Amino acid sequence: MxxxxxxxxxxxxxxxxxxxxxxxxxxxxxxxxxxxxxxxxxxxxxxxxxxxxxxxxxxxxxxxxxxxxxxxxxxxxxxxxxxxxxxxxxxxxxxxxxxxxxxxxxxxxxxxxxxxxxxxxxxxxxxxxxxxxxxxxxxxxxxxxEEIVVTVILEEGEIQLMLKALIDSGNSLYDPISGKPVCVVEREALEGKIPLDIPEKFRLIPYHSIGKKHGMMQAVEIEKLKVKKDGQELIVEKALLGLYEGKASAHGGYQMILHPALFENRRNGHDTKSRNTRKNAV
Missing domain, CATH: 1.10.274 (Enzyme I; Chain A, domain 2)
Structure with a gap:
C-alpha cells in the first residue's frame, strides 16, 4: 500500500x-x-x-x-x-x-x-x-x-530603605553555616544606599537553579528587616540578603524575593518578632 x-x-x-x-x-x-x-x-x-x-x-x-x-x-x-x-x-x-x-x-x-x-x-x-x-x-x-507583593523596610544603622518584595514559596535558599533563610534582592537596589563591603557581614551562599548546575551568591547581613502584610509587621533581626545581579521582576513590580520561612514564627534559627498594626474594627 x-x-x-x-x-x-x-x-x-x-x-x-x-x-x-x-x-x-x-x-x-x-x-x-x-x-x-x-x-x-x-x-x-x-x-x-x-x-x-x-x-x-x-x-x-x-x-x-x-x-x-x-x-x-x-x-x-x-x-x-x-x-x-x-x-x-x-x-x-x-x-x-x-x-x-x-x-x-x-x-x-x-x-x-x-x-x-x-x-x-x-x-x-x-x-x-x-x-x-x-x-x-x-x-x-x-x-x-506575583500579586502577593508586600512592602519591606531594610534598616542598617540610621539607614532605612523601602522596597517591594514578592513572597515566593519556591525560594529555598539557606545559609549552610547558620541555617538562616536567605532573601534575594537586586544588588542595584542596595548599592550606594546600604554598605555591602563590611567583611564581618559578608557571606557566600551556594545555590543551584534551572539551566545552571550550581554557583555561589554573595550575601550580606543587615541589622533589621521589616515586612508589612495583612495588618501585621514582621521584624527579622540579622537578616541575610542574597545579592542578585539581574532584575527580580521582568516588569519591575518588585525588587526583592522573600523566603517563606520568615513567616513561620516557630522555625529554629529565626530572630523574628511580630506585632499587630491593624486598627480595631467592628
Whole structure:
C-alpha cells in the first residue's frame, strides 16, 4: 500500500506541536530561554521528524525509537541543560505537556462530534489554539502569584530603605553555616544606599537553579528587616540578603524575593518578632 505524504504540511504540524510543547515546558520550568531558540529548536526537531519518517527499509519499532530520541534532541537544543537531574525533570514535563496537548485534541474532537482524523492544517490550528490557551492560563496563574507583593523596610544603622518584595514559596535558599533563610534582592537596589563591603557581614551562599548546575551568591547581613502584610509587621533581626545581579521582576513590580520561612514564627534559627498594626474594627 502506498501513501501520499505532503511533506510541507507534515513539517508545519510537527513544527507547531514542537513549539507548543517547548513553550509549555519553558513555562513549567520557569526557564528564561528565548523564543528565538524555541523556534530554531522546533524547526530542527520537525526537520528531523520528517527525515526519520521518510527513511526507507526501516522497521516500525526502530522509527518509534528514533522519534523518541528526536524529541530528546529537540529538548536539549532548546534548553542546553547540563544537569542530569534537571534534564530528567524537563523530559517529564515535556512529555506531560505532550499528553496534555493530545488529550485536549482528543476531547475537542469528541465535543465537535468528529469520528475521522483531522487533516494536518486543522490539527496544526487546534494544537496552536490549545497550546496558547494553556500558556495564557499559566501566565494568569503566574501574575496572580506575583500579586502577593508586600512592602519591606531594610534598616542598617540610621539607614532605612523601602522596597517591594514578592513572597515566593519556591525560594529555598539557606545559609549552610547558620541555617538562616536567605532573601534575594537586586544588588542595584542596595548599592550606594546600604554598605555591602563590611567583611564581618559578608557571606557566600551556594545555590543551584534551572539551566545552571550550581554557583555561589554573595550575601550580606543587615541589622533589621521589616515586612508589612495583612495588618501585621514582621521584624527579622540579622537578616541575610542574597545579592542578585539581574532584575527580580521582568516588569519591575518588585525588587526583592522573600523566603517563606520568615513567616513561620516557630522555625529554629529565626530572630523574628511580630506585632499587630491593624486598627480595631467592628
Amino acid at each position: 502506498r501513501y501520499i505524504v505532503y511533506i510541507d504540511r507534515l513539517f508545519l504540524l510537527q513544527f507547531i506541536q514542537s513549539c507548543m510543547l517547548l513553550l509549555l515546558t519553558r513555562a513549567f520550568l520557569r526557564s528564561t530561554v528565548t523564543l528565538k531558540r524555541i523556534v530554531l529548536a522546533s524547526s530542527a526537531g520537525a526537520l528531523l521528524f520528517c527525515m526519520i519518517l521518510l527513511m526507507p527499509d526501516m522497521g516500525r519499532s526502530m522509527k518509534i525509537l528514533l522519534f523518541a530520541c528526536s524529541g530528546l534532541v529537540t529538548l536539549g537544543m532548546a534548553f542546553r541543560i547540563k544537569s542530569l537531574q534537571v534534564f530528567c525533570k524537563a523530559v517529564i514535563l515535556y512529555h506531560g505537556a505532550a499528553f496534555l496537548l493530545a488529550g485536549a485534541l482528543s476531547a475537542l474532537r469528541a465535543v465537535c462530534g468528529r469520528e475521522t482524523a483531522m487533516d494536518t492544517l486543522q490539527a496544526s490550528a487546534c494544537a496552536a489554539a490549545i497550546g496558547i490557551t494553556a500558556l495564557c492560563i499559566l501566565r494568569w496563574e503566574q501574575i496572580k502569584r
